[in-house]
Amino acid sequence: MPVRKAYSATIDYLQILDEHGVLDERLFKGDDGKPLLADETVRELYDFMVLNRIFDETAFKLQRSGRMGTYPQNKGQEAAAIGSGHALRKGVDWLVPCYRENSALFMHGLPMHSILLHWMGDERGNQIPEGVNCTPICIPIGTQMLHATGLAWAFKLRKEDRVVATYFGDGATSEGDFHEAMNFAGTFQVPLIFFCQNNQWAISVPRDVQTASETIAQKAIGYGMPTIQVDGNDLFAVYKATKDAMARARGGGGPSFIEAVTYRLADHTTADDARRYRDPKEVEAWQSKDPMIRLRKYLADRNLWSDEDQRQAEERARARTAEVIKTAETIEKPSRDDIFDYVFGAPLPPELDRQKQTMRTHSLGQDPSQVGLSATTG
Amino acid sequence: MPRTAVMNEKGLTLVDAINEALAQEMERDERVVCLGEDVGLNGGVFRVTEGLQKLFGPDRVIDTPLSESGILGTSIGLAMGGLRPVPEIQFEGFLGPAYDQIVNHAARFRTRTRGAITIPLTIRVPVGGGIHAPELHSDSPEAIYTHSPGIKVVMPCTPYDAKGLLVAAIRDPDPVIFFEPKRVYRSFRERIPEEEYVIPIGQAKVVTEGTDLTLVSWGASVFQCLEALDGLPEDVSVELIDLRTINPLDRDAIVQSVRKTGRCVVVHEAVKTAGMGAEISSIVQESCFLHLSAPVQRVCGFDTMMPYYKLELDYLPDAPRIREAIEQTLAY
Structure with missing residues (x-):
């Protein structure tokens, strides 16, 4: 019996706006002839990129000047975060992030000072306001993808028309939880978008040391999931792929996978020095593929953005960032009761309550007839 | 689920009592879902979830892939999405792959979000030795999870206590590990009330x-x-x-x-x-x-x-x- 082909697959790569700002008109217009994004929307999204780039660079300086702890810069990945975030419905769909897509969270209503609070060592930065549909940024790698899968599964079981998007990097695809999440999502056909920000580096380990797989996108095939690789620095390609995945998820088509090929233009975090392991030529090459350069050129070529627009946008961004920093820096230190009050729902177990009341773990010096006995029985 | 003649005559085993508590809580609250390896059609390897899928359907008694971190991690998401998941980990020795999701995620969400996100979750786990089981089917890891803040740890040993504590665990707003001593799963029967009752967590x-x-x-x-x-x-x-x-x-x-x-x-x-x-x-x-x-x-x-x-x-x-x-x- 001859060997027959049991399965074969190909991975599409989507780019609509190349690094020189040249647009693929056919892809931008699509089959229905309608532009993918209206001019005014593109202007707004570019303006939002400016805000996020300036916020990000200012956050870096805050750490360097000792006003904030470790911070992971988002620089260079704005198109991936904003293009995908724009395809999700604010107040309806959910974002389950890692930590390099601040701008997507801000788009969906997370107050900008929350992110600063988080990196200033204050859990209140994770206290997501009611009505903002995101989970807090997730520090361990890849664990959040399972939460996203469960959340999307809950929406499916409860017959709610909501889609979840979860963000992670190329390094996260080596974690077991990545594969378990992909497997559950595929098996139960949950309305979920796996959005991989392949920024080429997991701290100092390059993409080709993470996996022998030619693309990251192809990993999704093993989980029975539609998948695509896109130019992650192309706002239009990212938006289009996410919009398509959204439509599939809402139509009962289950999860989708998007590999956004991008680049971490900054260090891993402020505690890192990427010069130790990256070739400066590589960084230089990616700098010219910066998502903002090509989008500004696109707008300028169509007389939608002038140098004066740029100056004003930067000025607004600096003013807004200054306000956000002021908000974060003027919030009073949390009460030390906060250490105890959220371990469990009220009431606190007696021993925890005793530790809270005394701010002590030792018992000498306290009424010996009471130690170990809660107030009600002592 | 109606009691059998044996149950009426001689009482319930620990397995029966847990099964009854699950059925009654699922009946009372449509947000309660059971999930895990073999818990659906097969009723679990110890038959603790026997008959539940037939009663409540495959969307509420869910057979999952063989994936402990997957079961716990998705349960966290299910809880975020408004459900009250009751995952089963087949044996305490298999908690290892799910450890990170339990202690670093389920346990921490309330604290790290200052109460914005909470995880009501009851993790059912057969525990302990004495039943001639294979390797890693007989351990007692209760201290490990007690050493991790944010998780309640329960281990009843009678049918009466198991029923009342399981009801309390499912209604609790936080993650609870519910250890079921497998050595007493079927070792004796006890007459217990058919109607639901609650035994508060934290009382000896x-x-x-x-x-x-x-x-x-x-x-x-x-x-x-x-x-x-x-x-x-x-x-x-x-x-x-x-x-x-x-x-x-x-x-x-x-x-x-x-x-x-x-x-x-x-x-x-x-x-x-x-x-x-x-x-x-x-x-x-x-x-x-x-x-x-x-x-x-x-x-x-x-x-x-x-x-x-x-x-x-x-x-x-x-x-x-x-x-x-x-x-x-x-x-x-």
Whole structure:
């Protein structure tokens, strides 16, 4: 019996706006002839990129000047975060992030000072306001993808028309939880978008040391999931792929996978020095593929953005960032009761309550007839 | 689910009681879902979820892929999405892959979001040795999870307690690990109310009252303690406390009893060093120092791997070892 082909697959790569700002008109217009994004929307999204780039660079300086702890810069990945975030419905769909897509969270209503609070060592930065549909940024790698899968599964079981998007990097695809999440999502056909920000580096380990797989996108095939690789620095390609995945998820088509090929233009975090392991030529090459350069050129070529627009946008961004920093820096230190009050729902177990009341773990010096006995029985 | 003739006549096993509690909670609250490996069609490897899928359908009693971190991680998401998941991990030895999701995620969400996101979650796990099971099917990891803040740890050993505590766990707003001592899954029957009732988490139970010595235990070891008491002279009066909940620990129950008896022996299956016995000894010396007539003794599993089953009864605390510790503590 001859060997027959049991399965074969190909991975599409989507780019609509190349690094020189040249647009693929056919892809931008699509089959229905309608532009993918209206001019005014593109202007707004570019303006939002400016805000996020300036916020990000200012956050870096805050750490360097000792006003904030470790911070992971988002620089260079704005198109991936904003293009995908724009395809999700604010107040309806959910974002389950890692930590390099601040701008997507801000788009969906997370107050900008929350992110600063988080990196200033204050859990209140994770206290997501009611009505903002995101989970807090997730520090361990890849664990959040399972939460996203469960959340999307809950929406499916409860017959709610909501889609979840979860963000992670190329390094996260080596974690077991990545594969378990992909497997559950595929098996139960949950309305979920796996959005991989392949920024080429997991701290100092390059993409080709993470996996022998030619693309990251192809990993999704093993989980029975539609998948695509896109130019992650192309706002239009990212938006289009996410919009398509959204439509599939809402139509009962289950999860989708998007590999956004991008680049971490900054260090891993402020505690890192990427010069130790990256070739400066590589960084230089990616700098010219910066998502903002090509989008500004696109707008300028169509007389939608002038140098004066740029100056004003930067000025607004600096003013807004200054306000956000002021908000974060003027919030009073949390009460030390906060250490105890959220371990469990009220009431606190007696021993925890005793530790809270005394701010002590030792018992000498306290009424010996009471130690170990809660107030009600002592 | 209607009770069978045997249940009506002789009472319920631990398995029956847990099954009944699950069915009644699922009936009461449509947000409650069971999930795990083989829990659906097959009713679980110990048949604890038997018949539930037929009653509530495959969307509420869900067979999952073989993936412990997957089961726990998605349960966290299900809880975020408004459900009350009751995942089963087939044996305590398989908690390892899910450990990160339990202690670093389920346990921490309330604190790290300052109450914005909470995770009501009941993790059912068969626990402990004594049933001639293969490797990694017989451990007692309750101290490990008690050492992690934000998780309640429950281990009932009677059908009555199991039903009431499981109802409490499912209604609790936070993650609870519900350990089910498999050695007593079917070892006896007990008549228990058919209607639902709640036993609050965090309350120990005095099994036998006494004045000479306090014996503290939980899980299947409670029955080894009872056997040990049977062999003691009639004039020895031992107070046996079944903790039922490991975290939060009912310190009051322990302290009150030891202040009365002045002597304490702790019995558990888990490894001795850094086990719950160490914590209880420490509580006793902190709070009962001037009441003590003897050092606190621990009768535990050894600081070794749980052996394969040919030697498991040599490892597990049994009545003679417990009795010896009681006698020596009384004679001190």
